[in-house]
Amino acid sequence: MDDFEPSVVAFLCNWCSYAGADLAGTSRLKYPANVRPIRVMCSGRVDPVFVMEALKEGIDGVLVAGCHPGDCHYQSGNYKTNRKIKLIKRLLSDLNVDPGRVRFEYISASEGQKFADTVTDFVAQLKEMGPNPLKEGCK
Amino acid sequence: MSEEKLKFAFYWAASCGGCEIAVLDIDEKILDVAAAADILFWPVAMDFKYKDVEDMDDGFIDVCFFNGAIRNSEQKEMAHLLRRKSKVLVAFGSCAVTGGIPGLANMSDKKGVFETVYHENATIENPEGIVPEPSSQVSEGELTIPEFFDTVDTLDQTVEVDYYLPGCPPPTDLILTAVTAIIKGELPPKGSVIAPNKSVCDECRFERSEKSITAVKRIYEVEKIEDKCLLEQGIICLGSATRGGCGAVCMDANMPCTGCGGPTPNSLDQGGKMISALASILGLEGEDKMTDEEVDALMDQVVDPLGTLYKYGLPSALIKRKVMK
Numbered sequence: 517m518d519d520f521e522p523s524v525v526a527f528l529c530n531w532c533s534y535a536g537a538d539l540a541g542t543s544r545l546k547y548p549a550n551v552r553p554i555r556v557m558c559s560g561r562v563d564p565v566f567v568m569e570a571l572k573e574g575i576d577g578v579l580v581a582g583c584h585p586g587d588c589h590y591q592s593g594n595y596k597t598n599r600k601i602k603l604i605k606r607l608l609s610d611l612n613v614d615p616g617r618v619r620f621e622y623i624s625a626s627e628g629q630k631f632a633d634t635v636t637d638f639v640a641q642l643k644e645m646g647p648n649p650l651k652e653g654c655k
Numbered sequence: 656m657s658e659e660k661l662k663f664a665f666y667w668a669a670s671c672g673g674c675e676i677a678v679l680d681i682d683e684k685i686l687d688v689a690a691a692a693d694i695l696f697w698p699v700a701m702d703f704k705y706k707d708v709e710d711m712d713d714g715f716i717d718v719c720f721f722n723g724a725i726r727n728s729e730q731k732e733m734a735h736l737l738r739r740k741s742k743v744l745v746a747f748g749s750c751a752v753t754g755g756i757p758g759l760a761n762m763s764d765k766k767g768v769f770e771t772v773y774h775e776n777a778t779i780e781n782p783e784g785i786v787p788e789p790s791s792q793v794s795e796g797e798l799t800i801p802e803f804f805d806t807v808d809t810l811d812q813t814v815e816v817d818y819y820l821p822g823c824p825p826p827t828d829l830i831l832t833a834v835t836a837i838i839k840g841e842l843p844p845k846g847s848v849i850a851p852n853k854s855v856c857d858e859c860r861f862e863r864s865e866k867s868i869t870a871v872k873r874i875y876e877v878e879k880i881e882d883k884c885l886l887e888q889g890i891i892c893l894g895s896a897t898r899g900g901c902g903a904v905c906m907d908a909n910m911p912c913t914g915c916g917g918p919t920p921n922s923l924d925q926g927g928k929m930i931s932a933l934a935s936i937l938g939l940e941g942e943d944k945m946t947d948e949e950v951d952a953l954m955d956q957v958v959d960p961l962g963t964l965y966k967y968g969l970p971s972a973l974i975k976r977k978v979m980k
Contacts, residue, residue: 564927568973586943595942599934602954607926610762610961612978649978 522576522642524551524635527566529559531589532624533581539628547632548639551579558582559620560593564604567618571608574651577617577642579634584622594622614645661692661717661838664708665747666737667699668723668730669757669807674748675699675722677824681831691838692717705733708740716741718837720820722748724757724970725808728789729801738814743842745833745849749823751810752848753917753925754970756823759962761969761976764805805979807970819848823915823967826901850900852920855912859894859903861885866936871956880909886936891963896928915967924973926964933957 528534534555540547556562559582567578580601582594598620605615621634667675679685695716696703719741725731738744749755760768773779773786789802810816820833833849836842843849856863863884872889885892885906892911894903898919905912918925938945938953945953957963965972 564930565922565924565973568924568927572973592939592942595945596935598947598950599937599954600930602951603930603934603957603960606954606957607930607960607964610959610977611974612980613974650974 522550522639524577524579525570525575526551526553526579527556527562528553529582530555530557532583535625536623536627536631540631543628545628545632547635550639551635558590558593559597562597564600567604571650574648576648577638579619579638581621581623584624663692663694664696664716664719666721666733669726670723670750673824680827688834708736711740713739714742718743720745720747721810722751724750724754725813726757727801727803731813734813743817745818745820746810746816747820748825749821749915749967752819752821753968754807754809755967758807758970760807764979765803806976809970817845821850821917829900850898853899854919855894855897855899855903858899859906867939868936885911893929895932896925913966925968929964
């Protein structure tokens, strides 16, 4: 399992987290290349269906990041997403899929370091977990 | 023009039999159906053998109404046989369309189901530990029964389906619409769901106002149901994530929608959509000041999310079964 490289999809909000990831890049911070960022206007745009579809298609981990509480450009999208992710995690544990495969973080536009740290930590965790059991097609 | 009568067939796979009753619920209109069509095969009501179907030419049956999910080899074989013999195959009822209640067995597998049914249930007395085997030897020779599968599938995961008629059971009006369209030859494009494109909420009698709730309640915890949207009273009602066509009859009886109509058009996952809905109405008061623990406690009020949000649709959900280790 040493050479297992997990695939991660990161849904990043346009106003905070994507800018945070950008800052990580312009600051030349190092973080694992396993992450595939998808910019959304708000973390609240992330439909639970996106997360489930990603897992079904064999992605090993899904990161959703939005603005800190009180900072949402649309006032409350980040709160809604926090709730959604919590419910998705409950659903995943019922289905015997490690809920740790889905992660929600608050990352602001100035937190390039936090983005890099989060990704590093998440990828390490996923390496520990091994490949997504849904990858082989859940028959 | 001398019209030949249409040829219908009905079959049941993993289902409760309610769909068969629903066919009869069209009341005296069944006479019109009988006038327009001959029923060639209907195990629940008439004595035919599988051999009779096998002997038919391919495409001999005009329309086959198939209810029930696919959970054993007999059902799978019949799905393939009836597909071959029928010009039009209709998935009839929640079980055939989305997996239905039998689909909840995807929370376990063959071993787990047998363990519960033949060993663990309190009322079971099975000292010899006998479980059904596909083949067994008796003094008269070999006896065979269908093989039980690990996973419940929907009909269209097994064979190609032409039309879908959701509901548990499908509402009489929709059955009539479907049968009338077939008789008149005015069927919608292949692959259509024969039900409106609107959600159950659209047909519901309750008033909807501001959507914001402080707590989730199960129906027995509500002392008096008020005359307004059940979701706004804290009762999880899947109406907004469920395809209508039923006339919202459950709400007429003060019961929440449990989602038998399946997902709304263009939605991939009924439960996922309902998670979105719940997350955006629950505990909005002071949401900016809530600690993460408080949010956790709020979400814990959704007891059994899987059984609630995927009651009729686990086999057709994005993640269709529990991962068995």
